[in-house]
Amino acid sequence: MGNRGMAWALKVEDFSYSYPGNGEAILRSLSFTVNRGECVCITGSSGAGKSTLLLAIQGLLKGGHCNGRITIDANGWKKPVGLLFQNVDSQILCSTVEEEAAFGPDAIGFTGEETAAQAHHALQSVGLAGFEKRNVDRLSAGEKQRVALAAVLSSRPAVVLLDEPTSQLDEQGKADLVQIIHELKRQGHALLIADHEPGVFHGVVDRLFQLEKGCLRERSFGFFHGSGSYAPGPGGADSSKPASSAEPALEMDGIVWTEPNGKVVLDCLSLRIGRGEFVYLYGENGAGKSSLLRLMVGLESPQAGSIRTAGITAPKPEQLVGNVGLLFQNPQKQLFEDSVFSEAAFTLRMLKYGEREVMPRVNGALALCEVERFAERSPFTLSYGEQHRVALASVIAANPEVLLLDEPFAGLDFPQRRRMLTILSRLQRNGTTIILASHGPLPAGEWVNRHIILKNGKISEG
Structure with a gap:
């Protein structure tokens, strides 16, 4: 499932996984590659296993039963892989925005000058310039998601994993994210995105897959046309909404x-x-x-x-x-x-x-x-x-x-x-x-x- 002739950064080979106590595999014999400078998006329903796959690539799955192999070629980057979690509160460690963005590069050996430069650039790229001294706990969920993304990007990982990165972002935030992805591709990063809204990434994603019943199927964006509608189905909204009380x-x-x-x-x-x-x-x-x-x-x-x-x-x-x-x-x-x-x-x-x-x-x-x-x-x-x-x-x-x-x-x-x-x-x-x-x-x-x-x-x- 890769583009031949290009150097891969991430290779998943015949990978399966089942959680502890659950005999049924949530991921079944998955095989694909993500090349340097390429962006791949995986979509699927809630609970399909998208987050599980990203956690497996990051090496964070504990227990359970897995088969197959996951390989990352860092190709000289100091950090092989970085993951933006779906629940960003679970990965934010520091009190201020500036400290959070600087934590990763400092931990992997960047010099103080390099760390400051990387943190500043990452915050600027996600639209948080001027937020450096703000307390992370006082930020909105969308702002926290930008902070967590900056913290991932500041370490410059070879492979960037993004789990539902648009879930807390407004329309401007989504547009900014697409521009960030374009720039990361230009720099040679490999990107793997798991998102319910693949249409946001049309024009920047090179390949799109659907994860369904544990298996990956390559899709076109046209396959999902019309599926992202809020329009009521049968038994949905009443055509005449109940009138509110004067009280x-x-x-x-x-x-x-x-x-x-x-x-x-x-x-x-x-x-x-x-x-x-x-x-x-x-x-x-x-x-x-x-x-x-x-x-x-x-x-x-x-x-x-x-x-x-x-x-x-x-x-x-x-x-x-x-x-x-x-x-x-x-x-x-x-x-x-x-x-x-x-x-x-x-x-x-x-x-x-x-x-x-x-x-x-x-x-x-x-x-x-x-x-x-x-x-x-x-x-x-x-x-x-x-x-x-x-x-x-x-x-x-x-x-x-x-x-x-x-x-x-x-x-x-x-x-x-x-x-x-x-x-x-x-x-x-x-x-x-x-x-x-x-x-x-x-x-x-x-x-x-x-x-x-x-x-x-x-x-x-x-």
């Missing part, structure tokens, strides 16, 4: 919120959402969407203004348990139980529901989110997209009055995104107020009652 589910008036460094994120923002509304909140990376949701549930406090959520003024998180649910941007930050069932049952048990009521509620939530088959599995053994659906099930099992979702599409392929929208549409029909925040515009507006846009600290109607 508000959420009121924010004159909200001012600044970061510890003094940056104003929300500037005299006001917002009113009626009970039963489905609202789509759009904003670019760093616009303040996550901060706005955290303010709604009392995880942050504004410097000025008033907030009333689900009838509670200046709410604290403990006052909203069971009535307001928040799906975090990174699902791993709210998963902690030993099994998927226990995860979904946690809030109900905390509210002292009896097990006879917990069982049907949890089973219903798991079925609605299509994760019931994982009920006895640890949530930490699942793919990122599967974890997102488990986290959603844990939030909706208590039947909250208000549901807030922070980037819920991350890690989900397009069919799963449509299914999630279908789930949310059903919840709205039952009276749930829904606010969905995303860095990507929603093309099919029939799913929601309102589009609102967060830009320059203020809300406008879309």
Whole structure:
């Protein structure tokens, strides 16, 4: 599956892998090469094994059973391979942006001058010049993804592995990433990308494969034409959205919120959402969407203004348990139980529901989110997209009055995104107020009652 006559940097030969305790191989006899100066993209549904393949190439799979061979020819580069993880929080080690970008080259023996130059160039290439002294923990998910990418690139690995690199990026971020890939190819790096959205890379990818049932099949971009649509399928959005109530589910008036460094994120923002509304909140990376949701549930406090959520003024998180649910941007930050069932049952048990009521509620939530088959599995053994659906099930099992979702599409392929929208549409029909925040515009507006846009600290109607 390689281009003959070109020097390969990565060779995978008849490679198979199965996870511990699972006799069925998730990867089956894969063979392909990636040449220097070439970009190969692998797409496939959530849970197909794309991340597993990249982890295998990076040498990070522990246990399980594997056959075949993976070979990397560094060809003089100091670092053979670098991997951008799907969940970038799991690979960020340092406090500041500058320290994170410099960590890799310093660790592999670059001089202090070389390290500083590589870190500066990498941050500039990902659009983070001027962010050097910023605290990584205060950045948005999209900004963190850029930091992690800079940290990978600063070490100049021979083979660059990118796992869902567009999942947290807005449209400008995606365009910037394509330009970065063009430049890396020109410099002679080999690139292997795993992504649900291969169309983003049309024009820079040399070969495209689909991973399906453990096997690779070479595809053209035309094969996926029309598959990336949010348009409702049968049983999807109701053609007539339920009307919202005149009674508000959420009121924010004159909200001012600044970061510890003094940056104003929300500037005299006001917002009113009626009970039963489905609202789509759009904003670019760093616009303040996550901060706005955290303010709604009392995880942050504004410097000025008033907030009333689900009838509670200046709410604290403990006052909203069971009535307001928040799906975090990174699902791993709210998963902690030993099994998927226990995860979904946690809030109900905390509210002292009896097990006879917990069982049907949890089973219903798991079925609605299509994760019931994982009920006895640890949530930490699942793919990122599967974890997102488990986290959603844990939030909706208590039947909250208000549901807030922070980037819920991350890690989900397009069919799963449509299914999630279908789930949310059903919840709205039952009276749930829904606010969905995303860095990507929603093309099919029939799913929601309102589009609102967060830009320059203020809300406008879309």
